[in-house]
Amino acid sequence: MLIDIILNIIYPPKCIFCNTIIPIQKEKGICDDCKKSLPFIKEKVCQKCGKPIDNIEERNTCFDCIKYPPIYDKGWALLVYEGIVRDMIYRFKYGGHKEYAVYLGVLMANKIKNENIKEKFDLIIPIPMHLKKKRIRGYNQSEELAKIISKQLKIPIDITILTRIKETKPQSGLSITQRKNNLKKAFKIKQNTDLKGKKILLIDDIYTTGSTINTCANILKKKGVKKVCFLSLSIGRDK
Numbered sequence: 001m002l003i004d005i006i007l008n009i010i011y012p013p014k015c016i017f018c019n020t021i022i023p024i025q026k027e028k029g030i031c032d033d034c035k036k037s038l039p040f041i042k043e044k045v046c047q048k049c050g051k052p053i054d055n056i057e058e059r060n061t062c063f064d065c066i067k068y069p070p071i072y073d074k075g076w077a078l079l080v081y082e083g084i085v086r087d088m089i090y091r092f093k094y095g096g097h098k099e100y101a102v103y104l105g106v107l108m109a110n111k112i113k114n115e116n117i118k119e120k121f122d123l124i125i126p127i128p129m130h131l132k133k134k135r136i137r138g139y140n141q142s143e144e145l146a147k148i149i150s151k152q153l154k155i156p157i158d159i160t161i162l163t164r165i166k167e168t169k170p171q172s173g174l175s176i177t178q179r180k181n182n183l184k185k186a187f188k189i190k191q192n193t194d195l196k197g198k199k200i201l202l203i204d205d206i207y208t209t210g211s212t213i214n215t216c217a218n219i220l221k222k223k224g225v226k227k228v229c230f231l232s233l234s235i236g237r238d239k
């Protein structure tokens with residue numbers, strides 16, 4: 001369409017990671033250089049949380065998952081949370097760049113497709129944000145990702161089952177125990193929802209110690225959910 005061509009000239013599509021202009025004929029969202037150099041997770045990973053583990057290590061589980069065995073069943077992540085990935089996520093969350101979800105959601109869905117993950121999920125649920133916070137920010141970045149992933153994988157999304165009812169402090173900078181306390185009674189499951197035997201895929205933007213995913217997995221499992229897995233945009237490294 002002519003209008004698209006004109007728009008491309010006025011607002012040339014830029015790489016969401018490094019801001020370079022991407023030629024029109026190329027894939028949108030991510031430039032060739034970033035595609036090659038970004039810390040996409042493909043190496044040896046923790047069998048539980050999907051965090052990259054040093055190849056020289058004999059372990060197949062990261063230190064966090066050994067020390068605090070997760071309640072969820074399994075997880076995958078797209079990128080390591082460092083460098084320009086961290087900067088991009090900051091813009092995605094706080095800089096009003098809601099549209100990043102379109103590119104990131106496709107990359108995340110491809111992770112499930114390409115890695116031949118056979119699990120059949122019944123439902124996709126984004127990690128909820130408190131309503132007040134969502135109103136201020138204008139959107140919940142995890143929900144924006146989940147909408148795209150849901151379309152790509154043809155799995156229904158539900159944003160009403162799991163809600164955040166407590167305004168929690170930011171988790172960064174807190175110890176594992178403080179994180180757990182911070183999240184106590186933070187989430188709620190909608191009454192009269194039949195979740196028995198369901199397999200759920202949770203969507204989040206940053207996985208660090210797993211406190212948030214575990215808290216959600218815990219209340220979902222109490223309602224009879226059979227399996228809780230997660231797909232995160234980014235994850236920390238094994239310490």
Ligand SMILES: [Zn+2]
Binds near residue numbers: 016020031033034035
């Ligand atoms: Zn780039």
Ligand SMILES: [Zn+2]
Binds near residue numbers: 061062064
């Ligand atoms: Zn792990």
